[in-house]
Amino acid sequence: MIQEPVHSSLRRNEFADLVDLFVSELPLRMSVIEQLMSTGDREGLCRAAHQLKSSAGGYGYGDLCLYAGRVEALCRDRRTSDEQLEGAVDELSDQASRVRA
Numbered sequence: 851m852i853q854e855p856v857h858s859s860l861r862r863n864e865f866a867d868l869v870d871l872f873v874s875e876l877p878l879r880m881s882v883i884e885q886l887m888s889t890g891d892r893e894g895l896c897r898a899a900h901q902l903k904s905s906a907g908g909y910g911y912g913d914l915c916l917y918a919g920r921v922e923a924l925c926r927d928r929r930t931s932d933e934q935l936e937g938a939v940d941e942l943s944d945q946a947s948r949v950r951a
Contacts, residue, residue, distance in 0.1 A: 855950040858910035865909070866951075872909045873951040880946045883921070887939045890932070896925035899942075911949060917942040 858869050879902055886895040903918035921938045924930040 853944070853948050856911065856913060856945070856948045857950050859912065869909050870951045872905060872911075873949055876946055876949055880943055883939060884943065887936060892925045892935075895935075895939075896922055899925060902942075914942075914945050914949060917945045 858865075879898070883895060883898050883902070886898055899918045899921040903915050903922055906912075906918055907915035917938075921935070921942050924935050924938050
């Protein structure tokens with residue numbers, strides 16, 4: 851299935867430099883999230899997902915915000931299995947890979 855790129859809902863000319871910076875730093879953020887997942891650091895993963903959720907929403911990436919929020923919520927729920935959390939992180943990673951400035 852071909853995935854379409856996801857662009858910010860903010861007007862390009864108003865916050866172009868900030869949106870570009872967010873997008874350029876997103877692979878590093880996702881690398882940290884994936885590393886936290888692989889080491890089982892749910893507390894760190896929760897913080898990183900929360901930070902991404904807040905940033906993504908602020909820069910106009912509503913869908914990315916929702917996926918990060920799901921990871922955050924699952925981290926907080928002690929009943930969440932590692933497999934469920936890993937699935938949510940994979941979905942977040944897929945969404946993040948579609949983000950464009």
